[in-house]
Amino acid sequence: MAYELRRSLPRELAEAAERIEALAIDYGLDFFPICFEVLDGDELNEVAAYGGFPTRYPHWKWGMEYEQLAKSYEYGLGKIYELVINNDPVYAYLMRSNSLLDQKLVMAHVCGHADFFKHNLWFGHTNRKMMDQMANHGARIRRYAERHGHDTVEKFIDCCLSIENLIDIHSPFIRRRGEPKPEDEEPRTVTKLRSKEYMDRYVNPPEFMEEQQRRLDEEIAREKRFPVEPERDVMYFLLQHAPLERWQKDVLGMLREEAYYFAPQAMTKIMNEGWASFWHSRLMTEQILVDAEVIDYADLHAGTMASSRGQLNPYKLGIELFRNIEERWNKGQFGREWEECDNLEERRTWDKKLGLGREKIFQVRKIYNDVLFIDEFMTPEFCAEQKLFTFEYSRQASDYVIATREFEKVKEKLLDQLTNWGNPVIWIEDGNFENRGELYLKHRHDGVDLRLDWARDVIENLHTVWSRPIHLETLVEERARVLSYEGQKHSERSL
Amino acid sequence: MxxxxxxxxxxxxxxxxxxxxxxxxRRYITQGELIGRQGNKAxxxxxxxxxxxxxxxxxKDKGGVGQGxxxxxxxxGKGQPQPGEGGEAGEAPGEHVLEVEIDLDELAEILGEELALPKIEPKGKKAISSEKDVYTGIHRQGPESLRHFKRTFKAALLREIASGTYDPDNPIVLPIREDKRYRSWKTQTTPEANAVILYMMDVSGSMGHEQKEMVRIESFWIDTWLRSQYKNIESRFIVHDAAAKEVDRHTFFHLRESGGTKISSAYEMCLRMINDEFPSDEWNIYPFHFSDGDNWGGDDTRHCIELLDKELLPKVNVFCYGQVKSAYGSGQFIKDLRGAFPETDERIILSSIASRDEIYDSIKDFLGKGK
Incomplete structure (x- = not known):
């Protein structure tokens, strides 16, 4: 293997790893075996450019990542601290030039991630042999590139990557498409209940019968539609129905698989980083640190928690919210009694000594994602304590300015940002638009317009895959518009 | 590894x-935004x-959540929030600008390709560059003579182990066609000869800021190109109004004098420099002269033409005169030169630059002859 993934750890690090893992397990963390790899700065940049998978398919975007990582490393603007891969075994990369304290902190942090990967429900469907699978993908794509030409394959990958956020992130958990109904010879009609003629008006009231008939008509009309239900998983739809060559289907399928593999990480960024930070902090301060390391540790930890004003640090928000939950459940600050108490003094000193905190946070890490996490556990007190605010672009100041610190608004904005892991909600409304095999997509506008120049480029890419005209319905400056591309030029019309 | x-x-x-x-x-050239971003080599x-x-x-209208x-x-504060894809929490929207570092050599190559510039022909018989083959990588195809034994062996071993046909007791490894690896090479050209660029510019009152900016942009690209063509290149700078003097690069582009214009003074100085420091049998010499075309009088112009014809042109690779348009200049000088030297005279290139948009074509004029 190119990276000698099994390169043995220096003894010092091997011992540290063993000790830290044992301590983590004592605290109740549970994870797949962790394989720590020590890499030089440049190797680490390379692995990081590939998103942690050194055997990935060839593509220029890794080259771009690498360019940026290598440059910021070279100029001392930033280096990668931790890089951990959701896999069984978990792979975690350590930078050779880091101090032993750095390495211990990273190891403790990695234990947190590894536990999260294994137990958080949203990761339940992810392939735990992704390291191997990525290598397979790499080999297949390389083969296609040799057979069909590098440029051809690269161009097609570009198209696929440009729609990789058009997946249905909840679909691994919900059965979206029922079994196809058996073909029925019987004509479908609204059945009447048997009744004497003079009772018929009462047993089968005409309004009700009309309503039933209307529903049936609707259902029949709906079943004639294609797709029957609006389809959020655009990649799936194209895979099933687009006129693609075999290799193209395979590539699209692989990239869809990778998109589903990575989606949970984007959906749980705050929780995952929060959880890992929570545990590195616990492990380090309660068990691992020796006196001489305390100052350096504090410095390091503060560095990871630092937030500049315009930027929310997921590590910081996550760790604070987990700590807050632990404290509230330890003190019994939840439930109806707590909610209804409006005596501030009483609330401040509220402590029922329940000690349920630990249990609660383990439960939270199991069944929540970022949206639910924020929605359920962010309180006005927390929001104020953490000095959260929303910002907006002000044309007057030609800069972003603080808009408000109001709890409801902050929470709403944050949830907005996290919904659909930060991506606009777009689905296929009609795969046979106007009975001409054209693809009609719809965007659910939630207050922010799409970036139109990119949208047009994506539409072009969709056209490459679908090879029939593409339409996208959206709002542009509060007016309903349909953007279309029929292969030659873009057009736009009002709705 | x-x-x-x-x-x-x-x-x-x-x-x-x-x-x-x-x-x-074209945009980079006309806007001159690359200048000042130039390091030693990149x-x-x-x-x-x-x-x-x-x-x-x-x-822009998205906004976000912050802390503090x-x-x-x-x-x-400007520059905040940090640019990002605007997807994940903690990433605020913004425009990413990619700073790409590119070798001056490579930039010259791009310039050469885009403007279809011919490689410069050496003056006299001396070759100006030498070619060298450098092994740069490994390919799966190639001539047997370049087969990389070790890589081939490794690939074969890997395949045999993977397919289970390797027997440690009888460790014979037989490479098949797919295992074979070959060295691949690139031919690199390294310039050998030396050259000097002698920049001359009119800094009299009629040359405004915009005119100098145009000269600056143009000289950046000329520099870049010529540098890629020669092993060593020196640049010297002469400014003139009624009298000429030698200055450094910075002064050259920023000095502003008032007063009249006597172009011959610069040409004389240029000639002196060539005679004293850059004997023409050892150096490839590129004088570039920029002015707005105003000269003191017909007498001086006649003197200039004589200097060029008798002294300068026989010594240099090519003499380039660029005339930038200014509000005050009469633009007469280029007309006089055109009268004196027919277009077929390959020793001198004349180009008039009315605005920034014409810099692109002017560079092509100057460098397109392969001199």
Whole structure:
């Protein structure tokens, strides 16, 4: 293997790893075996450019990542601290030039991630042999590139990557498409209940019968539609129905698989980083640190928690919210009694000594994602304590300015940002638009317009895959518009 | 040890960047935005980030959530929030600008390709460059004589182990065609000869800021190109109004004098320099002269033409005169030169530059002859 993934750890690090893992397990963390790899700065940049998978398919975007990582490393603007891969075994990369304290902190942090990967429900469907699978993908794509030409394959990958956020992130958990109904010879009609003629008006009231008939008509009309239900998983739809060559289907399928593999990480960024930070902090301060390391540790930890004003640090928000939950459940600050108490003094000193905190946070890490996490556990007190605010672009100041610190608004904005892991909600409304095999997509506008120049480029890419005209319905400056591309030029019309 | 797999993806990326720069070259040239971003060997080029388009939110009106002190209405400060894809929490919207560093050599190559500049022919018989083959990588195809034994063996061993046909007791490894690895090479050209660029510019009152800026931009590209063609290149700078003097690069572009214009003074100084320091049998000499075309009088112009014809032109590779348009200049000088030297005279190139947009073509005029 190119990276000698099994390169043995220096003894010092091997011992540290063993000790830290044992301590983590004592605290109740549970994870797949962790394989720590020590890499030089440049190797680490390379692995990081590939998103942690050194055997990935060839593509220029890794080259771009690498360019940026290598440059910021070279100029001392930033280096990668931790890089951990959701896999069984978990792979975690350590930078050779880091101090032993750095390495211990990273190891403790990695234990947190590894536990999260294994137990958080949203990761339940992810392939735990992704390291191997990525290598397979790499080999297949390389083969296609040799057979069909590098440029051809690269161009097609570009198209696929440009729609990789058009997946249905909840679909691994919900059965979206029922079994196809058996073909029925019987004509479908609204059945009447048997009744004497003079009772018929009462047993089968005409309004009700009309309503039933209307529903049936609707259902029949709906079943004639294609797709029957609006389809959020655009990649799936194209895979099933687009006129693609075999290799193209395979590539699209692989990239869809990778998109589903990575989606949970984007959906749980705050929780995952929060959880890992929570545990590195616990492990380090309660068990691992020796006196001489305390100052350096504090410095390091503060560095990871630092937030500049315009930027929310997921590590910081996550760790604070987990700590807050632990404290509230330890003190019994939840439930109806707590909610209804409006005596501030009483609330401040509220402590029922329940000690349920630990249990609660383990439960939270199991069944929540970022949206639910924020929605359920962010309180006005927390929001104020953490000095959260929303910002907006002000044309007057030609800069972003603080808009408000109001709890409801902050929470709403944050949830907005996290919904659909930060991506606009777009689905296929009609795969046979106007009975001409054209693809009609719809965007659910939630207050922010799409970036139109990119949208047009994506539409072009969709056209490459679908090879029939593409339409996208959206709002542009509060007016309903349909953007279309029929292969030659873009057009736009009002709705 | 890594196999440097990123190398391929990285160079593919660079190739794409190169394509973008090439496409935008005219803009880079006319706006002069690369100047000042120039290091010793490389220049850093701001490119809009090359990103795969996706359905994303438009950035400006999106806003976000932040953390920290401050009153409502307080600005977050320029440059904040950090640019990002605007997807994940903690990433605020913004425009990514990609700073790509590119070798001056490579930039020259791009310039050469885009403007279809011929390689410079050496003056006299001396070759100006030598070629060298450098082994740069490993390919799966190649001549047997370049077969890489070790790599081939490794590939064969790997295959045999993977397919289970390897027997440690009888460790015979037989490479098949797919295992074979070959060295691949690139031919690199290294310039051998030396050259000197002698820049001359009229700094009299009629040459305004814009005119000098145009000269500056043009000289940047001339420099870049000639540098890629020669092993060593020296630049010297002469300014003149009624009298000429030698200055450094910075002064050259920033000095502003008032007073009249006597072009012959610069030509005389240039000639003295060549005679004293750059004997023409050892050096490739490139005098570039920029002015707005005003000269003191017909007498001086006649003197200039005589100097050029008798003294300068026989000694230099090519003499380039660029005339920038100014509000005050009469633009007479280039007309006089055109009268004196027919277009077929390959020793002198005349180009008039009315605005920034014409710099591109002017560079092509100057460097397009392959002199």
């Amino acid at each position: 890594g196999t440097n797999k990123i190398g391929r993806d990285h160079s593919r990326f660079k190739q794409i960047v190169r394509g973008k720069i090439k496409k935008e070259l 220049v850093s080029i701001p490119l809009p980030q090359i990103q795969l388009p996706k359905f994303r939110y438009g950035s 002190e401050g009153e409502e209405g307080d600005p977050l």
